[in-house]
Amino acid sequence: MGQKRQRSMKSGAAQQTPKHDESRSKKPHALEWVVGGLSALVVLAIVGFILYHALNTAAMKPELRVLVEQVEATDNGFRVDFRAVNGSDVTAAGVEIEGRIERDAQTIETSGVTIDYIPAHSGQRGGLLFSRDPSRYRLRLVAKGYTDP
Amino acid sequence: MQKARSRPAGQEIEQQVRQSPRRKLLVGLGRGFGGALIFGLPMLMTMEMWWLGFYVDRFRLALLLILNVPLLILLSHHAGFEETTRWHDDLRDVAVAYAIGIVASVVVLAVFGVVTFAMPADEIVGKVALQSVPASIGALLGRSQLGGSKVEPSEGTEQVNYASELFLMAVGALFLSLNVAPTEEMVLISYKMTGWHALALIALSIFLMHAFVYALEFAGSDPSLPPETPWWSAFLRFTVTGYAIALLISLYALWTFGRTDDVALMPVLMSMVVLAFPAAIGAAAARLIL
Structure with a gap:
């Protein structure tokens, strides 16, 4: 329901406003890949750290x-x-x-x-x-x- | 549903009030207050937010208030009270939105009896200042969202458009994380979870974000994601980047509210992952809603 509304709104907005994507090239800019790569590194580092701790943590009680x-x-x-x-x-x-x-x-x-x-x-x-x-x-x-x- | 119905009505009102500048101003201010309340009430009615008002580190509170200004300026540029072409128009809108946020916070907190004259000025200012941040974002968005217009991606170069997409995601993430970061449940959930739970939550957050960003996105309507885009391209450029933004915004919110003081790296990462879950949803939803 909500999704449908979202879609119809989107298409409505697209009709009202002149399309301005003709001027764009189809290929994403190199900067986007750099930012994406850096973000992947951040996420992977956090996953790696948590995974390391999950593997090395024995069930223990507070000291x-x-x-x-x-x-x-x-x-x-x-x-x-x-x-x-x-x-x-x-x-x-x-x-x-x-x-x-x-x-x-x-x-x-x-x-x-x-x-x-x-x-x-x-x-x-x-x-x-x-x-x-x-x-x-x-x-x-x-x-x-x-x-x- | 209600929003969908109010949209054409909002446009009609827009046409009517165009005749009278004074009414236009009043309707705009009314929408601003409406937005401030819709966005601000969840936080105005959270007791941790009241307490934070007097114990939050003053330097961090000041930093949050200062950072809110460029955030509002950029947001106004994207989603302002009206179509802005000049920077001083944005500045004026931001000043009005900030003022609406402060007035709305003062009125609501005073009516609740959370702010009284018996309190020291430092406490009153702290409480109001903290609440004015989400309320001012709401005031700024309220005028555009309740008015029926939609945020248009800026007509700049490709890098500018990509940056503006990331900015909107950051605003969505900041907004939802500010909503829940002050509550004790955020840290409590992270203490109940093991590392495996955290990894599952990371996977769930990224999966939901990707569903929002890519799968639910109306293919073709978003110029940055043409239909023939392979899934991994959108995944790396928007989903993973959006999730990294959500994680960093979460860290900032936790640090601002003093949740990272004297806490080791692992518990900080765990609460970051917990808070990044709503932040990720906020970031993804911002691209659809704003």
Whole structure:
């Protein structure tokens, strides 16, 4: 239906406007082949890369690490900037990050945040807020869990 | 269907309003607003677009706004409010279209309560600026599309015609990818897919594009594709090129919306392939519709 309409519109438009294709040569210009060739290279490179990864990726689970980047004093406490890194070939979703401040093996303060997604071999930055100064005690940042996306 | 019926009516109106320049201007502006709403509403009603308005990188937002100007100028040259022969006519049309896009975005966002006076200026400007890009494209197209006229390929040399075909494909790709790139589903789909799924999606995108570009094209009506063109010639010059354009436009949209930050190459490629699917359809459809 839609296709038919499209066609009749097209032919209508062609009748209204004077044809201007007589002046053109039938053979496409060399530039068109160059652009077409370059495009084919781009597409093939992407296909090749994905194919290589598809062949070399074993079914595996996310490997998560949380790295502390810096600790800063804020107006009403302290902020720990972290970067959560996923070292595996699969994406982790809903990653729960927990931060603990420990004194003599006893947890005195916890803080947490959930990261929506950490793609494969990628990182995601975030911050945890504490009321005590983490640099005066022992600070632990761990990934507590995740789901498959 | 509706469009087909409105076409002759649109031409009649065109003849009537030719008598009164003021009515002609008003009808033109009305069509511009209509186009801005038709093209812009899907994005005006997407919450990720509101959030992007305040967190999107300001440099990337500015770049998008600046790139929109030459895009609109070229589009106006192809599909403007009226047949333009001089560059300053195009510039005027572009300024009007951009303004219509901004006004339409402000009005709709304000009515939704998404933009209020209690917000900082930076947030309001960010939200409106982001929405004004698709809305202004819609405003520009609205006046030509709703007015019943069709984009004519430029009467230039062969290279210019080929470039203008590629440009129209890029506009179609940009438009559909802007529509869906801000949503979380784009990256979520790419995380659910394996490499094999991605390869299948690439094959499907290219197949559908070729069906649009070559098979559905009314043979003979398109001067760039005479009926005796072998399939591989059209495939390489239009389909593959169009798909490569769709991939690059997808990458640009993902980068603009910060979807590539701190992400490894493979996940970026996967989300590029996911986004290139609608972009490819948009690119192919642009050659038929515009």
